[in-house]
Amino acid sequence: MASGRAIFQAQVDGTLQTIPIDAQWTFATGLIGAQTQGSFGSGDNTLTIPSGTKVILVIPPTTNAATMKWKGAGGDTGTTMNPTLPYVGTYNAGSVIINCSSSVNPVAIYYFG
Numbered sequence: 001m002a003s004g005r006a007i008f009q010a011q012v013d014g015t016l017q018t019i020p021i022d023a024q025w026t027f028a029t030g031l032i033g034a035q036t037q038g039s040f041g042s043g044d045n046t047l048t049i050p051s052g053t054k055v056i057l058v059i060p061p062t063t064n065a066a067t068m069k070w071k072g073a074g075g076d077t078g079t080t081m082n083p084t085l086p087y088v089g090t091y092n093a094g095s096v097i098i099n100c101s102s103s104v105n106p107v108a109i110y111y112f113g
Contacts, residue, residue: 004030006055006112008088025055025090025112033111040104042066044074047096052113056096059086059108067101 008023033050047056060068062084069078070089078099081087089096 004112006088027054027112028052029113031110032113033109035107035109038107038109040066040068040098040100040107042100042102044071045098045100047098047109049091049096050111050113053091053111055112056089056091057086057108057110057112058089058098059110060084060104061106064104065102066104068104069099071097071099073097 004027006025006027008021029052032052049056058070058081060081060083064083066083068081068083068087070081070087071078072094074097076097078097081098
């Protein structure tokens with residue numbers, strides 16, 4: 001059986017202090033789904049999440065200008081995503097909706113579990 005892990009590491013140097021940051025996710029299976037040339041339409045886009053998913057990575061194009069929000073339900077106002085940077089969201093259960101102010105293409109989506 002495959003397994004995997006994702007690691008985020010950063011060294012933040014500032015005027016007050018230097019902060020090492022290390023966040024890790026360990027997965028029993030690893031990558032369990034991918035949509036490398038997907039697209040989002042204007043409005044709500046419900047993700048089809050594979051069973052066992054723990055982390056979802058959404059990568060919009062670096063030229064994207066549309067506002068994007070990560071939501072849990074249609075009436076939810078959501079969390080605004082940076083339109084040109086990868087977004088990592090942890091997942092436990094329920095729906096994930098990506099709301100876009102206009103179409104976004106291409107979008108890569110990876111599911112880890």
